[in-house]
Amino acid sequence: MMIEALIAVALVGAFVTFVAPNRIAGKLAFAISLIPAGLSLWMFSAFDGSGNALLDGELAFASEFEWIQFGEYSISWLVGLDGISMPLVVLTTILSSLAIVSSWTPIDERESQFYGLVLFIEANLIGVFAALDFFVWFIFWEAVLIPMYLLIGIWGGPRRKYAAIKFFVYTNVASLVMFGAFIALVFGLGDVTTFALPDVTTAMLNGGPDGFLGIGGTTLASLVFVAMFLGFAVKVPIVPFHTWLPDAHVEAPTPASVLLAGVLLKMGTYALLRFNFTMFPTEVIEPFVIPIAAIAVISVIYGAMLALAQTDLKRIVAYSSVSSMGYVILGLIAYTQFGVGGATFQMVSHGLISGLMFMAVGVIYNATHTRMVTDMSGMADRMPVAVGILVAGAFGYMGLPLMSGFFGEFTIFFGAFGAEGLAYSQVFTALAMFGIVIVAGYLLFALQRTVFGPYHLETDYDVDRAPLHDIAPMFVLLGLIILLGVAPELIFEMITDAVDPILETGGEL
Amino acid sequence: MEDVFNYAPAIALFPLVAFVVALTFGKYMPKKGALAGIIATGGSLALSVLMLVAVASGEVYHETLYQWAIGDAASEIGADGIEFTFGILIDPLAALMLVIVSLIAFLVHIFSLGYMNAEGETGLPRYYASLGLFTFSMLAFVYADNLLMAFMFFELVGLCSYLLIGFWFRTRSAPSAAKKAFLVTRFGDYFFLLGVVAIAATFGTVAFAGDNSFVAAAESAIDNGDTLFGFGAETWVTITALLVLGGVIGKSAQFPLHTWLPDAMEGPTTVSALIHAATMVAAGVYLVARMFGYYALSPTALAIIAFVGGFTALFAATMGVVKDDIKQVLAYSTISQYGYMMLGLGVGGYVAGVFHLMNHAFFKALLFLGAGAVIVLMHHEQDMWKMGGLKDKAPITYYTFLAGALALAGIIPFSGFWSKDEILYDALIVGLEEPVILAAYAMALVAVFFTGFYTFRMVFLTFHGEPRSEAAEDPHDIGWSIKAPLVVLGVLALVAGIANLAPVAKLAHIDITFLEHWLDGEYGAVEGLTYSAYGELLAFETAYIGGEQLTVLIAAGVSLLLAFSGAGLAWKLYSVPEPVAHKERLGGARQTLESNYYQDEYQVWLAEGFTQPLARAADRFDQTVIDGVVNSVSTASLFSSSRLKRIQTGLVTNYAALLVAGFIGLLLVLGYVGGWFL
Amino acid sequence: MTVGVEHYVLLSMALFAIGLFGILTRRNALMFLMSVELMLNAANINLIAFAFYHGNLSGQVFALFTMALAAAEVAVGLGIILLLYRNFRDVDVTVPTTMRW
Secondary structure, three states: OHHHHHHHHHHHHHHHHHHOOHHHHHHHHHHHHHHHHHHHHHHHHOOOOEOOOOOOOEOEEEEEEEEEEEOOEEEEEEEEEOOOHHHHHHHHHHHHHHHHHHOOOOOOOOHHHHHHHHHHHHHHHHHHHHEOEHHHHHHHHHHHHHHHHHHHHHHOOOOHHHHHHHHHHHHHHHHHHHHHHHHHHHHHOOOOOEOEHHHHHHHHHOOOOOEEOOEEHHHHHHHHHHHHHHHHHHHOOOOOOOOHHHHHHHHOOHHHHHHHHHHHHHHHHHHHHHHHHHHOOHHHHHHHHHHHHHHHHHHHHHHHHHHHOOOEHHHHHHHHHHHHHHHHHHHHHHOOHHHHHHHHHHHHHHHHHHHHHHHHHHHHHHHHOOOEHHHEEOHHHOOHHHHHHHHHHHHHHOOOOOOHHHHHHHHHHHHHHOOOOOOOHHHHHHHHHOHHHHHHHHHHHHHHHHOOOOOEEOOOOOOOOOOHHHHHHHHHHHHHHHHHHHOOHHHHHHHHHHHHHHHHHHOOO | OHHHHHHHHHHHHHHHHHHHHHHHHHHHOOOOOHHHHHHHHHHHHHHHHHHHHHHHOOOOEEEEEEEEEEEEOOOOOOOOEEEEEEEEEEOHHHHHHHHHHHHHHHHHHHHHHHHHHOOOOOOHHHHHHHHHHHHHHHHHHHOEOEHHHHHHHHHHHHHHHHHHHOOOOOOOHHHHHHHHHHHHHHHHHHHHHHHHHHHHHHHOOOEOOOOOOHHHHHHHHHHHOOEEOOEEHHHHHHHHHHHHHHHHHHHOOOOOOOOHHHHHHHOOHHHHHHHHHHOHHHHHHHHHHHOHHHHHOOHHHHHHHHHHHHHHHHHHHHHHOOOOEHHHHHHHHHHHHHHHHHHHHHOOOHHHHHHHHHHHHHHHHHHHHHHHHHHHHOOOOOEHHHOOOHHHHOHHHHHHHHHHHHHHHOOOOOHHHHHHHHHHHHHHHHHOOOHHHHHHHHHHHHHHHHHHHHHHHHHHHHHOOOOOOHHHHOOOOOOHHHHHHHHHHHHHHHHHHHHHOHHHHHHHOOOOOHHHHHHOOOOOOOOOOOHHHHHHHOOOOOOOOOOHHHHHHHHHHHHHHHHHHHHHHHHHHHOOOOOOOOHHHHOHHHHHHHOHHHHHHHHHHHHHHHHHHHHHHHHHHHHHHHHHHHHHHHHHHHHHHHHHHHHOOOOHHHHHHHHHHHHHHHHHHHHHHHOOOO | OOOOHHHHHHHHHHHHHHHHHHHHHOOEHHHHHHHHHHHHHHHHHHHHHHHHHHOOOHHHHHHHHHHHHHHHHHHHHHHHHHHHHHHHOOOEOOOOOOOOO
């Protein structure tokens, strides 16, 4: 019942914060968020699962009971964690706590509603990573959108309405495609009468669907694969479905950006791994391997090129997320232990690093009220500690060794280079790897122009050292990034343990 | 002696502690973190010397200490698992390099007391923290026992270089130079990382030494005639070796990725001495030496190394001739000297290359520190035309600097002569059989002349003649912390050549090639990592001009002659009381040389004239086409709904009519499907 | 002698068509209401006829429900018409068009 406890604490906390006075809402929300954070850390240390949740693995903290029955189909509350979801749950709870602290400075209206929504997001995100029944999962998946829509739409920048609606509609339409495809798949699987993901997976790997609405089984499987891939591609996002991301990031308040880049994007890659690459046998995936690898490489390079052209710090980080997610897709499609394991690791690592970057940019924005590269220079002169962390975060983003980003990228490249199922894998790897040069280019350009050089600021504000509660969460993140960079086995071991069954049952691609 | 190796990790960890201490408490400490750095590097130096003694007594150390990641990965040659670990490999080469790095780091820390603290710089904790982090990374790189660990610390020294070049971040030029340095080396590291990945995926191991090293695996793959990733084993080894070489070329500032090093002189001079002359830049060459067995398997890769080295030696030396800034001259000479080392390694002269690496570390650190002393004397003036006459006012600086200059120019009996001559000799004997290497040799030989010229042009302009500015007439005081390191390094620049007097040994048939024996594992060595083991792998033929001794004499004589004539020309032109520039005599070449052969221009163009417009075009494409499609979907649905909503007339009658029409339509459709009309 | 079920159906059809015609052509709200009543009663006839035909009482029960519904509808409808008249001084349904798009 640990997972239910996590979700319940966050949900109850959300309601309590919602009705609390604005004055104490921030502190209260932080105090409440420490409970799931501590609890999930304890769960992490007590984690006893093994194998993959969808492939008869030993689940940790699992619980199941019947929920709804209609006709022959039944929906049950089924939650549990395996080596893939456990690190993501910890990432969610920790990042939520830190995001709450980092909003103490910038959020100065309707605080209780703001923090309530953040806790509400947290509850749903935990649900997304823990749920193993499609309907339960889908409810959490969709429920994440609403508070995020409100966070952007109410506390966002000048174009917040446009960004919020674009974010909501775009991702929602994608969800619809995915939802329809999955339901068709379950109806196509004649003898499956539940929506529990393990059952569906077993049926998929043992013969696949019989057909639905006159579409043959093999065709149906391929169609569903494509539809679900497209549905998740928007969430990840993969080029060319990425344009909602920079708009949403630019308009979103800092903590929302942190959660958006840190966890919401991982929902997409997590779902890709859970659904597309676990449920479908390799015969279905095979025809799409080259296109997906190509799209991954394009995401990496194109995203990085776009980041190079930006002058808004948040847009730079936003586009570089597109680029980083390209690596994840490459790792997934490599279909090797290091590729898929590295991709999963990269999800966690990118969550930490992009969270750190958005926080650092946020701290600078709090002081200067501008994010334009052209509006400032020499910030290191006034905010040495914050800038120091920004520089460290930027190097983390570039994949500096002994920081987590390097491990993620290296394992992905290594896993992809020798991938036997991916033709021309060496070429794809070499092309995608060039992203590490471009990422260094745009981040160093941005650093050179904003934080170094003689002090200068276009806007009319006095810049002083950032308060401790702005700096502290960044230190925590930096510590985690270095910890995972030095000792990646902390989570890589459980990840590979959960990834192995996928590759074994999937067979040689 | 074996126990002493248990302290090996501390060699790197001491400076790491100093980094943490300087970063957190540096502000409150009396010398702002300098003491922590000095104690730490001093400790590292002592331990490194112990390691050297231990290796001399026949012990080596090869231990895996920490498992970074482990997993299944089908490699090309059949292994199905791989471990990425951190380990320490202390063999003769590593022990030698450890002493060099920790010695120079120690001296530079002491020098910094006079150069940074005494000059009232701000941000010293940051400076000493970066130095500590650098020393940690560099030492860890040196005794890394596998390629991935080497790569990781190779990148980390790049970070430290970035931080230290950009130390004076309030200026415009320093951050720009720092960015350029990191970007250019990063470009090289891209190939290096690709090489690491390729080697790991091919051989399932990244270990440098031992039976399961990738070198041994590559050797047996070539022997078995395996096919690796669709290539013949030897071709694939060449490809991966060249990929790794990309990182070497970036870090050791070889053509065409040399452009960052002269700009890196924006950093404090101490940093230039430590990082951009003696150690970090040496990392590239050291890496080639470290995995020399792998390069020895590929004559093509070696020939490319040799040619790039020879070309760079000449190319950089010609640019050094026209520079007015004392640090710029030294920067180009650094590039040129690393070219020599590459040439030495490329022709199979493993000992010669390492020998020059050692000597160069000493005399170039000396020259940079000497330049630092001059800069302090001159109240932070770096233009040589404003100097002059410092000889009498700062004798210690002058004589030590002169020792370094003589070593750099390759004048007998200073250390530089012995190692450079050995490289040229090795290149010559191989070149007699291989035309490509003969070309490389010829370029390196011509470079000797230029080296002699620019070195003594620098010496004469700086120290001789009449003072040409007020600062030069009334130099600033320098303290013991500046002089002491100069003296230590000055002595080393003079005597370090004793380590390997190869020409003397060959001519007089006496056994005094200590370094050769050292690297050949006559004291202690890891199997397969010895000079003779490499010799067996090498495929180069050698030839002599009328016997070995005559060849030795010719090689040494020609290079000495050229060095003296270069120095002599400088003496004639610049050793006068009121020297004037002679650049106009260069005619058309002058503009090209002063613009550094337009290398910066095309690289800046690549970054700013090509990549950035491309990025902007991509951005425009993204905003108009891709986002345009997204927005047009919403526009289209908004437009169509604005049209469609007009059937909502508000007239009940219309609604009723529509209802009826819809009902009839449905009836007709169902009827058609039901087959009523057939 | 029994009357065939088709006669009932024809009658109800005619009644329904008359009601429909009224809705489509009249503009007076009161006429609307009456036409709707006609249509409802056409449905009632059908319900009762088929109930009788099948010997099953549930159709007749439904007819009772429909009548109750019709009464309620008239109550609400007359209220709306009264409001219409109060606001527009007319009971023409084409006059109040403020509810469109």
